[in-house]
Amino acid sequence: MKIVFHGADRTVTGSLHEVNAAGKVLLLDVGLFQGPRALARTINCCFNFDPKKVDAVILSHAHQDHCGNLPNLVKQGYAGPIYCTKATAAVAALMLMDSAKIQEEDAAYLNKKPRPANEPPVIPLYTREDAEKTITLFTSLEYHQPKDLGGVTVEFHDAGHVLGAAAMSLTETATGKKLVFTGDVGRPHSPILNDPEPFIKADAVISECTYGGKIHAPLSQVPLQVAKVINDTVNRGGMLMVPAFALGRTQVMLQVIDELRDKKLIPGWLPVFVDSPLATRITEVHRRFSNLFDDETKQLTLPFDFPNLTYIGSPDESMALNSRHSPFVVIAGSGMCEAGRILHHLKHHIAYEKNTVLLPGYQAENTLGRRIQEHANMVRILGDMIPLRCHVEQMDGLSAHADGHELLAYTLPLKPAKIYLVHGEVPQAQAHQSALQASGFPTVTIATKGDIVEV
Numbered sequence: 110m111k112i113v114f115h116g117a118d119r120t121v122t123g124s125l126h127e128v129n130a131a132g133k134v135l136l137l138d139v140g141l142f143q144g145p146r147a148l149a150r151t152i153n154c155c156f157n158f159d160p161k162k163v164d165a166v167i168l169s170h171a172h173q174d175h176c177g178n179l180p181n182l183v184k185q186g187y188a189g190p191i192y193c194t195k196a197t198a199a200v201a202a203l204m205l206m207d208s209a210k211i212q213e214e215d216a217a218y219l220n221k222k223p224r225p226a227n228e229p230p231v232i233p234l235y236t237r238e239d240a241e242k243t244i245t246l247f248t249s250l251e252y253h254q255p256k257d258l259g260g261v262t263v264e265f266h267d268a269g270h271v272l273g274a275a276a277m278s279l280t281e282t283a284t285g286k287k288l289v290f291t292g293d294v295g296r297p298h299s300p301i302l303n304d305p306e307p308f309i310k311a312d313a314v315i316s317e318c319t320y321g322g323k324i325h326a327p328l329s330q331v332p333l334q335v336a337k338v339i340n341d342t343v344n345r346g347g348m349l350m351v352p353a354f355a356l357g358r359t360q361v362m363l364q365v366i367d368e369l370r371d372k373k374l375i376p377g378w379l380p381v382f383v384d385s386p387l388a389t390r391i392t393e394v395h396r397r398f399s400n401l402f403d404d405e406t407k408q409l410t411l412p413f414d415f416p417n418l419t420y421i422g423s424p425d426e427s428m429a430l431n432s433r434h435s436p437f438v439v440i441a442g443s444g445m446c447e448a449g450r451i452l453h454h455l456k457h458h459i460a461y462e463k464n465t466v467l468l469p470g471y472q473a474e475n476t477l478g479r480r481i482q483e484h485a486n487m488v489r490i491l492g493d494m495i496p497l498r499c500h501v502e503q504m505d506g507l508s509a510h511a512d513g514h515e516l517l518a519y520t521l522p523l524k525p526a527k528i529y530l531v532h533g534e535v536p537q538a539q540a541h542q543s544a545l546q547a548s549g550f551p552t553v554t555i556a557t558k559g560d561i562v563e564v
Contacts, residue, residue, distance in 0.1 A: 131260025141177030169292025170274035180235035196273025269295030269305035271357035318533035322540025326506035347463030354444035355388035
């Protein structure tokens with residue numbers, strides 16, 4: 110069994126790993142690299158292998174940095190199965206169609222700008238037609254039901270990260286060699302979802318390390334922290350902007366706010382808006398797959414619904430929010446502030462000290478979310494430089510990723526497997542490497558793009 114690392118190496122986006130086993134070429138995730146437009150296009154446009162020679166794709170979950178480049182793979186000739194859970198297939202279908210729409214609109218926008226006469230027009234990375242072809246390739250696998258791919262068996266465990274997310278093992282029949290790919294590992298006792306299910310044996314592990322060396326606030330403290338941010342903003346007469354991924358973070362925020370309302374820890378009159386058609390559709394998928402919820406969420410009569418909560422549909426309704434003068438909360442995509450309706454809210458409101466931006470998750474390098482997190486004096490939004498004067502709050506406790514200690518505990522049963530760290534910036538990867546080595550793992554390598562290793 111051989112692994113070739115193609116993406117999310119020494120960074121947190123663009124997950125893509127190739128496994129060669131039993132004569133098969135398998136891909137673990139085919140994600141988009143997210144960052145500056147020119148760099149992202151350079152990285153995402155091409156693959157370092159022939160897509161036509163890939164036998165199968167195994168998808169961990171439906172976040173764009175894990176599934177978002179699948180239509181480009183199909184566009185370049187891939188026609189095999191894409192194995193994932195049913196919930197991931199349902200969510201990824203929405204995510205990919207939305208991404209394709211953005212790719213088409215981005216290309217149209219760039220083609221309107223002046224450019225040299227000899228420069229060809231910009232072509233979308235992929236189109237909605239490519240996304241539709243991709244969706245037909247989804248092939249569902251259930252948790253704990255091994256699937257023989259022909260000399261290699263794959264088995265999914267619940268990763269506890271987002272709805273339908275899977276960690277996976279790949280076992281080569283002839284040699285018995287077992288590789289575990291964590292995908293993204295969630296936090297134990299997180300809202301909505303069940304806890305991550307660890308594996309107990311492996312020869313090698315491809316592990317995320319997004320929060321290596323970092324410790325999140327205890328989940329028990331998160332609602333009180335959210336309440337303080339909301340109440341402080343209301344007392345200033347301001348509005349709260351929450352850039353949130355349509356998958357996972359939006360639903361968790363809604364559940365936390367619902368809990369705070371029930372306990373009268375925030376004003377019951379406070380309007381809350383979900384300003385993301387994609388998040389609205391994904392929330393409907395959550396309702397369809399309520400069998401995947403944890404016991405506490407299953408007991409709720411109407412999860413993701415409460416008084417004064419409004420799901421915004423049209424662009425006109427979204428723009429109308431900018432004329433409101435009384436306090437409110439708006440949750441909008443995208444989670445790293447790189448696209449979507451959150452950009453319009455930020456452009457209109459971050460210059461005012463009474464307002465707040467709550468960043469409930471990881472902000473990758475070179476994203477607008479990272480620049481806001483770092484309190485830049487001025488930030489560019491939709492072509493304009495805007496002063497950043499509002500309050501900025503970071504809340505890693507709401508992260509769907511395990512922190513350093515939680516990820517270490519998840520991995521410990523796999524000792525003495527060889528560990529290959531991906532999906533983490535270098536400081537976090539180095540911190541997690543040190544923690545694993547101190548715990549007795551003999552071989553811990555921070556993967557670099559292009560690395561080839563034998564299991």
